[in-house]
Amino acid sequence: MWKTARIGGLGALALILVLAPLGFPNAYFYDIAVKALFNAVVCIGLNLLIGYGGQISLGHAGFFALGAYGSAILTVTYKLPALPAMLLSALGVGVLAYLIGRPILRLKGHYLAMATLGIGIIIHIVLKTESGLTGGPDGMGVDPFSVMGFTMMGDRMWYWAAAALLVLAVWLSLNLIDSPVGRALRAVHGSEVGAEVVGVDTSSYKVMVFVVSAVFASLIGSLFAHKDGFITPDIGSFFRSVEFVVMVVLGGMASTFGSVVGAIILTLLPQVLTVVEDYEAMVFGGIMMGTMIFLPKGLLPSLVAGLRKRGGAAQ
Amino acid sequence: MRSLAKWGVAACAVVAAGVFAGAAQAADTIKIGTFLSVTGPASFLGEPEKKTLEMYVERLNKDGGVKGRKVELVHYDDGGAPDKAATFAKRLIQNDNVDIIIGGTTTGTSMAAIKVVEPAGVPFISLAGGIDIVDPVKKWVFKTPHTDRMAAEKVFLDMKKRGLTKIAMISEDAGFGKSGHDQSLKVAGIYGIQIVADEVYSPKDPDVTAQLTKIKNAAGVQAVFNFGFGQGPAIVTKNYKQLGMSLPFYQSHGVASKDFIKLAGEASEGIRLPAAGLVVADQLAATDPQKPVVTAFKKEYEAAFKSDVSTFAGHAYDGLQIALAAILRAGSTDKEKVRSEIEKTSGYVGTGGLVSMSPEDHMGLSLSAFRMVEVRKGDWVLVD
Structure with a gap:
């Protein structure tokens, strides 16, 4: 039953992604859609850590930025092709996340939040000050993404690539959660002591999911750099890290589709809210507060629960 | 709860209607797009720039516009984030169909927008200081502040x-x-x-x-x-x-x-x-060609906003004047014509100094x- 629900969900997502461009009148809509899908992939990774692993990271924008700068520096300065540069950056970020993750994932609650926050800020500062390498606060230009003579150009092409990537990420995430690893993770989330008692190596599972989510962020960071063509250290700022966490929480923790919904809504909202101009921040804050008060479990889980309830009442 | 959801849907519909209504305006107006860092760390630059643009566009429309055509200002706040600036630049070009863009408070936001503006071919006057913006010269990119x-x-x-x-x-x-x-x-x-x-x-x-x-x-x-x-x-x-x-x-x-x-x-x-x-x-010699321009701008700005005039407001003023003069000379809002007229800007006396651009110099200010x-x-x- 669970299996059919999973395939159904994936199918629905794919269908929406295929049909959505019918409503896009111009390239600007594609651009926003690509950004939303990119964020969604990052959030799927982060949701594994937050929603299933029960850990928190306030430094994921740092990994995102490292991926972006890794690709930028390797392709622009060292003339490496885009694909190896992207994979190398992801590998580097993975190793870094592993080395950092081992000690800091022993921390819990606020302390873990502070430690990851610190890492994010350190990465941001390094990117800002190592101007010989990164171009400093004014940023650096990045060449378009090209593999074996084929260059990714235009927002439409990026849209299809991002959509394919999202489906892949959702599929990976759903499978991971439903595997022994996923069950172990959920056990860690439920009760770390309990998980240990039944023989789950909690610390290595925590580190593993931390690394996986960091690599997701790094890969998307690389693609983002190639797509936008220009990056500054601010893509790794503390505010961005918080934004990612908010997307996960808003969409609904421990729900892969919830993360996708959260990411898409939070990417679109600022664009829609330009209509109210000076009151943008206020309306944005109001929506966030309203969601947290009325739908504390996040958008998707609350809606699904609501629908179930209504369906039950009707019978 | 149910009625709450209904209201939510209604509110979304209203907002969406606003977005699409914005896209379908009369083609007769001259559309000037602008993205500025009105919030965020560079807000002390972006805020006066926005106020200046709004004030002068409003004044222009009161006086009958440019050759009878009204000017419409489309503004977005990028919060100082370059990727947002690039997205808004794309929005201005693709969705709002602006004729020209004046904006980019910081060098970072301007550089990010250039990646969008250059391939699209829309005249862009940046308000940021960095020399990278116009060196090397880019076909569609100009700037007003000193480097x-x-x-x-x-x-x-x-x-x-x-x-x-x-x-x-x-x-x-x-x-x-x-x-x-x-x-x-x-x-x-x-x-x-x-x-x-x-x-x-x-x-x-x-x-x-x-x-x-x-x-x-x-x-x-x-x-x-x-x-x-x-x-x-x-x-x-x-x-x-x-x-x-x-x-x-x-x-x-x-x-x-x-x-x-x-x-x-x-x-x-x-x-x-x-x-x-x-x-x-106030201290410039009476014979200084800049004297009337800067004293008038200072007086108007300080009267309107009750705060000291800033040079950043001046950059926005210069950008707007150069753009309007170019549109007037071009006689239309054809992008290529306007672009080449901006490039031909010569002897414009602005708050930043004497501006004379050329195909090799898209800033046009000298040390004087x-x-x-x-x-x-x-x-x-x-x-x-």
Whole structure:
């Protein structure tokens, strides 16, 4: 039953992604859609850590930025092709996340939040000050993404690539959660002591999911750099890290589709809210507060629960 | 709960309707797009820029527009984030179909937008300082503010006149100061200036006496040049005084606002710096071609907003005037025609100086656009 629900969900997502461009009148809509899908992939990774692993990271924008700068520096300065540069950056970020993750994932609650926050800020500062390498606060230009003579150009092409990537990420995430690893993770989330008692190596599972989510962020960071063509250290700022966490929480923790919904809504909202101009921040804050008060479990889980309830009442 | 959801749907529909209504406006108006950093760390630049654009567009429409065509300003706030700036630039071009873009408060946001503007082929006048924006020259990109290289050149020119050749630099290690420092090193040789000491500090350092002591003890230093922005230079100035240093002291155009004098207090006496004519509007000679422009702008701005005029507001004003003049000369809003008319801008007297652009120069300001001013009795005094 669970299996059919999973395939159904994936199918629905794919269908929406295929049909959505019918409503896009111009390239600007594609651009926003690509950004939303990119964020969604990052959030799927982060949701594994937050929603299933029960850990928190306030430094994921740092990994995102490292991926972006890794690709930028390797392709622009060292003339490496885009694909190896992207994979190398992801590998580097993975190793870094592993080395950092081992000690800091022993921390819990606020302390873990502070430690990851610190890492994010350190990465941001390094990117800002190592101007010989990164171009400093004014940023650096990045060449378009090209593999074996084929260059990714235009927002439409990026849209299809991002959509394919999202489906892949959702599929990976759903499978991971439903595997022994996923069950172990959920056990860690439920009760770390309990998980240990039944023989789950909690610390290595925590580190593993931390690394996986960091690599997701790094890969998307690389693609983002190639797509936008220009990056500054601010893509790794503390505010961005918080934004990612908010997307996960808003969409609904421990729900892969919830993360996708959260990411898409939070990417679109600022664009829609330009209509109210000076009151943008206020309306944005109001929506966030309203969601947290009325739908504390996040958008998707609350809606699904609501629908179930209504369906039950009707019978 | 149910009715709440209904209201939510209704609200979304209204907002969406607003978005699409914006896209379907009469083609008869001239559409000027702008993205500025009205919030975020660069808001003290973006805010006056936005106010200026709005005020002058409104005034223009009251006076009948450009040849009877109304001007519409489409504005987005990028919050200082370059990727948002790029998205908004795309939105302005693709969704709002603007005829020209004036904006880009910081070098970062401008550079990000250039990636969108160049392939799309829309004239873009940036309001940021970085020299990278127009060097190398890009077909569709122009800018109004002075560059940090010009500031360094003006300072070195003044030093040369006073016979100071061996100098010490102390600069911010990030952003504006960093870029200014690098440009200074590039042009110092041309003016026969030798930099014998080179110190840096962070924008948030509460004290720089250590760096200044090093400069004080360096042999043969004849003058000190500080490149920075915000409160950093005020701290350098105070420490300079505390250490009893008396060498000629220069600052960059980054501190050309009254706030600097307020922060640094008495220690700022005698400091020299390059500044736009707008800063010393009242002191310009009556024969100065910039005099009527800057005094009028200063008066109008200060009357409308009850706050001191800023040079950044002036950059926006210049951008708007150059754009409107080009549209008027082109006789249409055809993008290529307007672009080539902007490039032909010649002898425009703006708040930043005399602007004469060419295919090789998309800024069009010369060194004469900067005035050398000195702080005396808590106010700017024009010295050159």
